[in-house]
Amino acid sequence: xxxxxxxxxxxxxxxxxxxxxxxxxxxxxxxxxxxxxxxxxxxxxxxxxxxxxxxxxxxxxxxxxxxxxxxxxxxxxxxxxxxxxxxxxxxxxxxxxxxxxxxxxxxxxxxxxxxxxxxxxxxxxxxxxxxxxxxxxxxxxxxxxxxxxxxxxxxxxxxxxxxxxxxxxxxxxxxxxxxxxxxxxxxxxxxxxxxxxxxxxxxxxxxxxxxxxxxxxxxxxxxxxxxxxxxxxxxxxxxxxxxxxxxxxxxxxxxxxxxxxxxxxxxxxxxxxxxxxxxxxxxxxxxxxxxxxxxxxxxxxxxxxxxxxxxxxxxxxxxxxxxxxxxxxxxxxxxxxxxxxxxxxxxxxxxxxxxxxxxxxxxxxxxxxxxxxxxxxxxxxxxxx
Amino acid sequence: xxxxxxxxxxxxxxxxxxxxxxxxxxxxxxxxxxxxxxxxxxxxxxxxxxxxxxxxxxxxxxxxxxxxxxxxxxxxxxxxxxxxxxxxxxxxxxxxxxxxxxxxxxxxxxxxxxxxxxxxxxxxxxxxxxxxxxxxxxxxxxxxxxxxxxxxxxxxxxxxxxxxxxxxxxxxxxxxxxxxxxxxxxxxxxxxxxxxxxxxxxxxxxxxxxxxxxxxxxxxxxxxxxxxxxxxxxxxxxxxxxxxxxxxxxxxxxxxxxxxxxxxxxxxxxxxxxxxxxxxxxxxxxxxxxxxxxxxxxxxxxxxxxxxxxxxxxxxxxxxxxxxxxxxxxxxxxxxxxxxxxxxxxxxxxxxxxxxxxxxxxxxxxxxxxxxxxxxxxxxxxxxxxxxxxxxxxxx
Numbered sequence: 001x002x003x004x005x006x007x008x009x010x011x012x013x014x015x016x017x018x019x020x021x022x023x024x025x026x027x028x029x030x031x032x033x034x035x036x037x038x039x040x041x042x043x044x045x046x047x048x049x050x051x052x053x054x055x056x057x058x059x060x061x062x063x064x065x066x067x068x069x070x071x072x073x074x075x076x077x078x079x080x081x082x083x084x085x086x087x088x089x090x091x092x093x094x095x096x097x098x099x100x101x102x103x104x105x106x107x108x109x110x111x112x113x114x115x116x117x118x119x120x121x122x123x124x125x126x127x128x129x130x131x132x133x134x135x136x137x138x139x140x141x142x143x144x145x146x147x148x149x150x151x152x153x154x155x156x157x158x159x160x161x162x163x164x165x166x167x168x169x170x171x172x173x174x175x176x177x178x179x180x181x182x183x184x185x186x187x188x189x190x191x192x193x194x195x196x197x198x199x200x201x202x203x204x205x206x207x208x209x210x211x212x213x214x215x216x217x218x219x220x221x222x223x224x225x226x227x228x229x230x231x232x233x234x235x236x237x238x239x240x241x242x243x244x245x246x247x248x249x250x251x252x253x254x255x256x257x258x259x260x261x262x263x264x265x266x267x268x269x270x271x272x273x274x275x276x277x278x279x280x281x282x283x284x285x286x287x288x289x290x291x292x293x294x295x296x297x298x299x300x301x302x303x304x305x306x307x308x309x310x311x312x313x314x315x316x317x318x319x320x321x322x323x324x325x326x327x328x329x330x331x332x333x334x335x336x337x338x339x340x341x342x343x344x345x346x347x348x349x350x351x352x353x354x355x356x357x358x359x360x361x362x363x364x365x366x367x368x369x370x371x372x373x374x375x376x377x378x379x380x381x382x383x384x385x
Numbered sequence: 386x387x388x389x390x391x392x393x394x395x396x397x398x399x400x401x402x403x404x405x406x407x408x409x410x411x412x413x414x415x416x417x418x419x420x421x422x423x424x425x426x427x428x429x430x431x432x433x434x435x436x437x438x439x440x441x442x443x444x445x446x447x448x449x450x451x452x453x454x455x456x457x458x459x460x461x462x463x464x465x466x467x468x469x470x471x472x473x474x475x476x477x478x479x480x481x482x483x484x485x486x487x488x489x490x491x492x493x494x495x496x497x498x499x500x501x502x503x504x505x506x507x508x509x510x511x512x513x514x515x516x517x518x519x520x521x522x523x524x525x526x527x528x529x530x531x532x533x534x535x536x537x538x539x540x541x542x543x544x545x546x547x548x549x550x551x552x553x554x555x556x557x558x559x560x561x562x563x564x565x566x567x568x569x570x571x572x573x574x575x576x577x578x579x580x581x582x583x584x585x586x587x588x589x590x591x592x593x594x595x596x597x598x599x600x601x602x603x604x605x606x607x608x609x610x611x612x613x614x615x616x617x618x619x620x621x622x623x624x625x626x627x628x629x630x631x632x633x634x635x636x637x638x639x640x641x642x643x644x645x646x647x648x649x650x651x652x653x654x655x656x657x658x659x660x661x662x663x664x665x666x667x668x669x670x671x672x673x674x675x676x677x678x679x680x681x682x683x684x685x686x687x688x689x690x691x692x693x694x695x696x697x698x699x700x701x702x703x704x705x706x707x708x709x710x711x712x713x714x715x716x717x718x719x720x721x722x723x724x725x726x727x728x729x730x731x732x733x734x735x736x737x738x739x740x741x742x743x744x745x746x747x748x749x750x751x752x753x754x755x756x757x758x759x760x761x762x763x764x765x766x767x768x769x770x771x772x773x774x775x776x777x778x779x780x781x
Contacts, residue, residue, distance in 0.1 A: 001394070001455040002387050003687040069386045260779055280775035281768070287779060288701050295680030302388045317673040369666050369673075376672060377665035379649040379657045380642075 003298065008055075008066065009073045015050055016074060020081035026347050033084060033204040039162055044085050048117030053091045061099060062112050068239060072246040072301045079250025082354055084205050086120060086159030092243045094121025094167050096236040097184060101224040110165075110186065121186075122163035123240075124154035124210050125233065132363035134169075134233050135179045139212060141170035148172070148185065148222070150193075150215040158361075160208035161198040163189050168212070172227050184229040185221045192216070203353040231308065238315035239304055241362050245297040248322045248358045252290040252329050255351045259283060259333040266338070273336075282332050289325035296321040309375050316368035316375075323365035326355035394455050401463045408432050409469055417749070418470070419591050423506065423548040430472040430503030439501055440477050447485045447493070448501040454686035465635035473545065474627060476500040476507040480553045482626050483570065483619050487611035496551070496572070508575070510540040510554035510597055511620065518769050520555070521564045521617060525599060527556035527571055529606065534571060536579075536602040542763070546582045546595040549575045554599075555616050562614070570616035572608040579603070587759075589752035590728070625699055627764050632706030634679045640713045641672050647720045647746050658720060667719075671712050678705045697777035700770035707760035707767060714754035721747040 005013075023043065032040055047053065055070040057063020064070075071092055078087060095114055098107055113119035130136035139152025150170055160166065166187045174181025187194070193215035196208040224232055260283060263274035273279055296318040303314035330352035334341035337348055359365060390398070410428045413421060433439040441457055443449030452460065464471055481500045484492050499505030516523040525538025536556055546552070552573045559567030573580065579602035584592045611619055645668065648659035658664055682702055718725050724743030728751075761767045775781040 001390065001458065001683070003684055004691075005386060260781065263781070274781045277772075277775075280779075280781045281771045283779055283781065284771040284774045287774060288704065291681055291698070291701055292674075292677040292705070295684060296677045298386070298684070299676060299680045302386060317676050320670070320673050321677050369669055370662075372673065373662070373665045373669040376669050377645070377648075377659050379659055380645045 016077045024081045038206040053115045075243045075246035076250040079247035089159035090121045093123040101232045122160040124157045124166045125169045132367045137171045139170045146219045150212040154210040161206040179230040181227045184223040203357045241315045242300045245322045251351045255333045293325045316372040319368040323359040330355040405467045434502035461635040465639040508546040508549035508552045512542045533603045540597040543595045565617040568616035570610040570619045589755040632702040700773045714757045721750045725751045
């Protein structure tokens with residue numbers, strides 16, 4: 001058991017932290033997220049140059065030989081800066097599907113351009129009626145000779161406006177909720193029959209509703225076996241959960257630090273409000289929630305390669321923690337900031353928005369508590385007394 | 386960063402598991418603490434003392450094992466798994482570290498061996514009727530008279546003081562300075578004339594704590610540990626040490642396993658209670674909280690290995706650990722249902738009528754629930770722990 005970071009991981013953290021401090025300051029970010037495109041391709045290129053997109057991949061796959069811990073380190077810094085560029089959709093999810101399910105040819109075709117930042121993935125899985133269920137898939141992919149034809153709608157596809165390719169879940173057989181019969185395809189976003197409605201999200205990202213109308217994709221575009229992609233989807237999504245948990249930890253750190261700073265400066269009744277015990281204890285509880293969230297992020301990150309049930313429990317446990325802690329910290333930080341907390345003038349509100357939406361991303365607290373319980377709470381075998 | 390156990394760790398786990406299986410005293414296995422004699426209480430401690438495992442966290446020169454954080458983790462896991470009665474914290478985690486850190490050479494030679502081998506029972510004389518959370522407001526006085534301290538006052542909440550050979554006491558030695566600066570740390574043999582231990586019966590019906598009355602108690606001046614009037618510093622050091630072990634993660638993990646067994650046996654609408662989704666989610670929620678605490682403790686152990694702490698963040702372990710212990714007893718009461726009600730202890734006469742009503746796992750459910758309310762009060766109440774974090778960690 002070892003909780004220390006490698007030299008490379010410490011270097012990534014330091015360089016990225018400096019880059020964000022110098023080039024991702026608050027005013028710049030505000031300009032970017034309200035601009036036409038909503039992101040900075042030149043920032044994306046710098047991240048690529050820094051090696052971030054290669055970091056969590058094995059050398060065999062053309063990466064730097066790191067793993068999910070590297071992604072955790074990167075995401076924490078992204079969380080502190082509320083970086084909107086699509087690292088999770090493209091590198092963690094798109095890259096994750098290729099890493100775990102891609103054929104040699106698919107890896108060859110997509111991994112290097114993804115690591116270079118030229119190919120950008122977005123993961124199109126949720127549908128207007130699926131809520132958080134990964135197996136509730138109504139988008140269809142019908143075989144047509146050696147190719148498939150896709151029809152359906154995917155909702156809130158994060159990063160889709162900037163993506164070059166979509167990773168799409170679609171049903172090749174079975175009924176609406178069946179776990180079997182789901183397949184995954186890599187589809188160029190400019191394929192004929194794809195249309196999108198792009199929009200900003202409340203937390204400063206960009207997303208799309210994506211419509212597939214008789215979109216023809218070649219059989220080579222399928223990742224893994226036909227109809228057997230569900231375990232892969234769960235695994236990659238759990239890796240996405242680990243990544244956004246770490247992002248949340250970074251955001252919580254800033255929300256807490258800003259709150260402490262504000263409470264020390266803000267005077268009422270002739271004293272700083274930080275001297276009030278009721279607020280001190282609230283801030284201590286915020287600190288505890290943040291620490292427990294960091295612990296849970298380590299926990300899920302270090303268990304991603306274990307057996308499926310262990311991994312699922314780890315991911316759901318972490319998501320429950322982060323959902324609850326993020327809500328507590330976001331609300332308490334806003335409350336302690338008083339009227340200023342509900343204005344758009346402070347950066348705090350943006351951290352609150354992101355923390356709130358992290359709870360719904362990949363399933364909220366209730367969803368994951370139920371998922372955890374479905375694995376953990378079964379009648380136990382009892383030894384004879 | 387990884388969670389893997391090395392081959393050495395796995396071998397160590399085997400060694401520990403086998404040692405416990407072969408050496409844990411049969412006559413205390415599965416026994417209620419209330420039923421144990423002083424000798425039985427100390428018996429496992431003494432076995433560990435002979436093995437060299439009674440004070441794992443101490444520096445090796447005083448008897449520590451030099452185990453890595455992983456080995457300490459394995460050690461607690463295996464003891465929880467076997468439900469062992471661990472050495473009490475008063476000697477091992479509290480006065481011991483104060484003596485080897487601040488005591489004189491004579492103190493170390495005189496007292497540490499008895500702690501290591503489990504032959505001396507220590508109790509704590511800190512709280513007073515008027516000094517609870519405001520511990521520094523204590524009034525018990527120690528006045529120098531020639532080569533002796535003369536001590537007068539009243540201490541309270543002295544856990545298992547009825548068995549103690551020695552006590553470590555905080556006494557006021559200078560009433561004219563800031564209250565924290567006039568306190569000294571003094572060791573008192575409990576058979577000294579003028580020391581009187583009176584039982585306090587708690588809501589669970591048990592005799593676990595005591596009042597200790599001190600009337601003209603005389604001890605040699607050399608029973609002062611460290612410097613005169615520096616006792617508050619030693620007390621804070623001691624409480625930080627106490628808090629690191631207080632999380633009780635491995636025991637709570639075992640407790641959740643037991644709770645699942647109960648919820649499997651108990652029926653609700655003819656089906657195992659654990660299949661009731663509301664109850665199942667309560668257990669899951671608790672286990673998730675415990676997992677977070679477990680990793681926080683592992684992070685803390687890892688930081689200590691790197692030479693930091695135990696610092697004020699150990700207050701976090703105390704707060705969350707005790708909340709979880711309490712929640713576990715709440716859920717156990719919910720799980721046992723009607724059979725939480727029967728009361729056995731001392732009724733109609735002690736030990737005389739233990740007719741088995743209801744399942745055995747229900748017998749202690751309510752007493753345990755009542756007893757565990759103490760955890761958020763002792764060792765510095767959880768509100769005091771929040772004050773500590775506010776001041777020492779957040780700088781408020």
